[in-house]
Amino acid sequence: MDPKLGRMTLKEWVAIESDSVQPVPRFRQELFRMMAMAADMLQRLGARVASVDMGLQQLPDGQSLPIPPIILAELGSDPTKGTVCFYGHLDVQPADQGDGWLTDPYVLTEVDGKLYGRGATDNKGPVLAWINAVSAFRALEQDLPVNIKFIIEGMEEAGSVALEELVEKEKDRFFSGVDYIVISDNLWISQRKPAITYGTRGNSYFMVEVKCRDQDFHSGTFGGILHEPMADLVALLGSLVDSSGHILVPGIYDEVVRLTEEEINTYKAIHLDLEEYRNSSQIEKFLFDTKEEILMHLWRYPSLSIHGIEGAFDEPGAKTVIPGRVIGKFSIRLVPHMNVSVVEKQVTRHLEDVFSKRNSSNKMVVSMALGLHPWIANINDTQYLAAKRAIRTVFGTEPDMIRDGSTIPIAKMFQEIVHKSVVLIPLGAVDDGEHSQNEKINRWNYIEGTKLFAAFFLEMAQLH
Amino acid sequence: MDPKLGRMTLKEWVAIESDSVQPVPRFRQELFRMMAMAADMLQRLGARVASVDMGLQQLPDGQSLPIPPIILAELGSDPTKGTVCFYGHLDVQPADQGDGWLTDPYVLTEVDGKLYGRGATDNKGPVLAWINAVSAFRALEQDLPVNIKFIIEGMEEAGSVALEELVEKEKDRFFSGVDYIVISDNLWISQRKPAITYGTRGNSYFMVEVKCRDQDFHSGTFGGILHEPMADLVALLGSLVDSSGHILVPGIYDEVVRLTEEEINTYKAIHLDLEEYRNSSQIEKFLFDTKEEILMHLWRYPSLSIHGIEGAFDEPGAKTVIPGRVIGKFSIRLVPHMNVSVVEKQVTRHLEDVFSKRNSSNKMVVSMALGLHPWIANINDTQYLAAKRAIRTVFGTEPDMIRDGSTIPIAKMFQEIVHKSVVLIPLGAVDDGEHSQNEKINRWNYIEGTKLFAAFFLEMAQLH
Numbered sequence: 001m002d003p004k005l006g007r008m009t010l011k012e013w014v015a016i017e018s019d020s021v022q023p024v025p026r027f028r029q030e031l032f033r034m035m036a037m038a039a040d041m042l043q044r045l046g047a048r049v050a051s052v053d054m055g056l057q058q059l060p061d062g063q064s065l066p067i068p069p070i071i072l073a074e075l076g077s078d079p080t081k082g083t084v085c086f087y088g089h090l091d092v093q094p095a096d097q098g099d100g101w102l103t104d105p106y107v108l109t110e111v112d113g114k115l116y117g118r119g120a121t122d123n124k125g126p127v128l129a130w131i132n133a134v135s136a137f138r139a140l141e142q143d144l145p146v147n148i149k150f151i152i153e154g155m156e157e158a159g160s161v162a163l164e165e166l167v168e169k170e171k172d173r174f175f176s177g178v179d180y181i182v183i184s185d186n187l188w189i190s191q192r193k194p195a196i197t198y199g200t201r202g203n204s205y206f207m208v209e210v211k212c213r214d215q216d217f218h219s220g221t222f223g224g225i226l227h228e229p230m231a232d233l234v235a236l237l238g239s240l241v242d243s244s245g246h247i248l249v250p251g252i253y254d255e256v257v258r259l260t261e262e263e264i265n266t267y268k269a270i271h272l273d274l275e276e277y278r279n280s281s282q283i284e285k286f287l288f289d290t291k292e293e294i295l296m297h298l299w300r301y302p303s304l305s306i307h308g309i310e311g312a313f314d315e316p317g318a319k320t321v322i323p324g325r326v327i328g329k330f331s332i333r334l335v336p337h338m339n340v341s342v343v344e345k346q347v348t349r350h351l352e353d354v355f356s357k358r359n360s361s362n363k364m365v366v367s368m369a370l371g372l373h374p375w376i377a378n379i380n381d382t383q384y385l386a387a388k389r390a391i392r393t394v395f396g397t398e399p400d401m402i403r404d405g406s407t408i409p410i411a412k413m414f415q416e417i418v419h420k421s422v423v424l425i426p427l428g429a430v431d432d433g434e435h436s437q438n439e440k441i442n443r444w445n446y447i448e449g450t451k452l453f454a455a456f457f458l459e460m461a462q463l464h
Numbered sequence: 465m466d467p468k469l470g471r472m473t474l475k476e477w478v479a480i481e482s483d484s485v486q487p488v489p490r491f492r493q494e495l496f497r498m499m500a501m502a503a504d505m506l507q508r509l510g511a512r513v514a515s516v517d518m519g520l521q522q523l524p525d526g527q528s529l530p531i532p533p534i535i536l537a538e539l540g541s542d543p544t545k546g547t548v549c550f551y552g553h554l555d556v557q558p559a560d561q562g563d564g565w566l567t568d569p570y571v572l573t574e575v576d577g578k579l580y581g582r583g584a585t586d587n588k589g590p591v592l593a594w595i596n597a598v599s600a601f602r603a604l605e606q607d608l609p610v611n612i613k614f615i616i617e618g619m620e621e622a623g624s625v626a627l628e629e630l631v632e633k634e635k636d637r638f639f640s641g642v643d644y645i646v647i648s649d650n651l652w653i654s655q656r657k658p659a660i661t662y663g664t665r666g667n668s669y670f671m672v673e674v675k676c677r678d679q680d681f682h683s684g685t686f687g688g689i690l691h692e693p694m695a696d697l698v699a700l701l702g703s704l705v706d707s708s709g710h711i712l713v714p715g716i717y718d719e720v721v722r723l724t725e726e727e728i729n730t731y732k733a734i735h736l737d738l739e740e741y742r743n744s745s746q747i748e749k750f751l752f753d754t755k756e757e758i759l760m761h762l763w764r765y766p767s768l769s770i771h772g773i774e775g776a777f778d779e780p781g782a783k784t785v786i787p788g789r790v791i792g793k794f795s796i797r798l799v800p801h802m803n804v805s806v807v808e809k810q811v812t813r814h815l816e817d818v819f820s821k822r823n824s825s826n827k828m829v830v831s832m833a834l835g836l837h838p839w840i841a842n843i844n845d846t847q848y849l850a851a852k853r854a855i856r857t858v859f860g861t862e863p864d865m866i867r868d869g870s871t872i873p874i875a876k877m878f879q880e881i882v883h884k885s886v887v888l889i890p891l892g893a894v895d896d897g898e899h900s901q902n903e904k905i906n907r908w909n910y911i912e913g914t915k916l917f918a919a920f921f922l923e924m925a926q927l928h
Contacts, residue, residue, distance in 0.1 A: 212747065213746040213747065215746070215901050216900050216901065217900065218899040219769040219771070220665065220797060220868065220870020221651070221870055221899075222762075223768070223769045223797050224761035224762050224767030225758050225761050225762055225767075227751060230769070230771070231707070232707075234698055234770060235702050235707070238699050238701075238702035241695055243695065243696070243823060245688060245690075245691075282677045283676065283690065283825075284676075285691070285825035286690065287689050287690060297688035298685075298687075298688050301688060302688075305683040305687045305692055305784075306695060306698060307683070307694070307776065307777040307783060307785055307787070308694070308783075308785075309772065309773055309776060310778055310779065310780060312771065313771040313772030314772050314774055316774060317485050317487065318669045318833045318834055319485060319557070319558070319771060320667065320769070320771065320795060320870075320871075321771055322769050322771070333687050357707075358707035359707060361747075362748075370782055405685055405687065405688065406684020407684060435682075
């Protein structure tokens, strides 16, 4: 396929307001249109395509909305070839020009080689790059070096509603012939150097409620004679992490993989300009001074962030209230081999311990609202070697071997349900601004990314 | 005036969303409407009324909003009579039905003899009771036993912006003929026994801002390498008070008046059913077990309350955000002879000390948003004796001689600028829930309170 044609398709796709985060019928219709357009394109490519109806999404307000179908598609079923399954999503984060977009977020606009538009890098561009790579073989009337499968959803930004259910159901059908799973839904850590991602952190999100009564108090009328819930909560939250970022929950580091010299060397090999990173993030000073320490604390050590408090006075101005019931929110990013349910027990025990020492008459309830496992792959798997070779061919360089500090739960899910090797091959540059205003993908990344996937097919055929 | 008519006016007044705390044009317009309605009512009563324009309120964000006019009104100028000046306010605390109100906060709703609505007890009900008492003499075509003046403002809940300036200016004009000042802006400490208040605590309201950058961060992408502002803020707030309510700011107790045996006896004389107090407040357990300790910690010892945090995640649900800039809010209730500017220095020095030990790269700014002095009166002044007699007449009992844990800064201000005796004659019951959800005034309190003020006028005429 002619790259220009690929860019035209990206323009068409970005023009669809396939926002899955705002649960309103208009965007949901756009999502259905988006999935139909993609299914049609795959069909024209010669794939067998199933658009699987996933039923209704129940909303917190009691209403429901239809879930866009998940596309399962197959191209080739030669038993002598390896089968690579590509995962992607075609829904996007909300975007509104009034929030600071310099161009219409739903009109793909090229400025200085950058293609601006919502979904350009997350994840419509990479999905199209993969399709473009496949269609290049078709256009050249060459056999595909590998069998290709696609699983494409439209609810990723809303938590991949229904995806796990489908993967579980298709484990021994659609996924039975799959050898490798490729995801391309994150970014490089540099503007010019490609990367391969072999791990992501998990996340345990906690809520700790401290309650005296449901109503608030006036601080003049009751201040001085109460165990105030905010005093308890601030003490609880203050017991979690010290000023150097070290988590104070006993036992929390017990299962963290020991650091080896070999692993340190992998961080040394990565290109990261700290000064540029600091400036582009608008941060005066990080907790650590070296590249290696920073990468390790983003990727291979857990971190604890306090997000906020629900139920306290949070508006501008000066209100003299003693909140009667408050909920503190914090989360711990998990790394191999931390276990979600062990962490839940450690955090709960720690908070109960701190709380009991206060002799407060308030009630405390700890709950884990979300528990997502960390994921790590074996970087000596076939497809990691193939991806490295393809990057050398297309970009003339070794890739940065990176992890992602955020959670990409589908990587872990595929690994656990399908039991096949998963790799993340990002195409976008570090400054693409996914989820942010003025999201873009560079034209260079989009075109070279298409070439990278084509080269990857050829390398996979050789190594399989 | 017919009490039913009085209740109807209270309904009209409560319907006005005269919220002075949230600095937005909509509420400010409501405040202007409120003040105009009150001025009109006083005029119809035959008073000479001046609505004094107080200019603009400068907001922290650089914007400004008009300050509602302060009403000065006079009824009678007989030089043989004493002149009593009544202070009240018609602005209210914020109220939102979603916060747990069982009825619309701006629709006065009677349930079992209780009149629910924002401002019903604080302070629209008592202001109307005073007006009703005056209009009762008018309706009976009797001469008023005393000359009456009114000073009514609309910014009390926002710190009485501009009031002091006006009192200072009117010191030798409007206030020159005033002999006594009556305020009715607090509550009894019982559900059925009236009280007279001779002291109030002051208040120092602090904001402590911790900033990394203006934008928030994603906790996956940055968690682990930042000095997170929330961790700093939680540590700062956690350094302020221990679990027994003891304030940890060095030197804060130095100027608190020493306790004598005689003073302890005054607390012993007060009727307070701890069990009932606990139940009506829906509190499982207070910090202290005896009546005397509880009264002392509400009235004669300082207290510190943490109100909340601005800029953090405060909504329901689980958002993985690292807030970039957060503002913690807390206040210290001051008692004789603590000094506002000394407290400001002590708190600032303490927070700077705690913050510097954290070695954080964030910026911290401490500011005192509000500094209000404590107040204490001589309980042998004429109007204290008159109020006691009036209470005996209307309620058939001795009043509780109490202080108020809240701040009524105007008491101190009137005492210092006008140099006249100030008394607080509360009308509302202990469970009225001022500043809280489901604020109410009992119908009984509202009607007997009107009678009490009328009897007070007669006693004042005798004793003056």
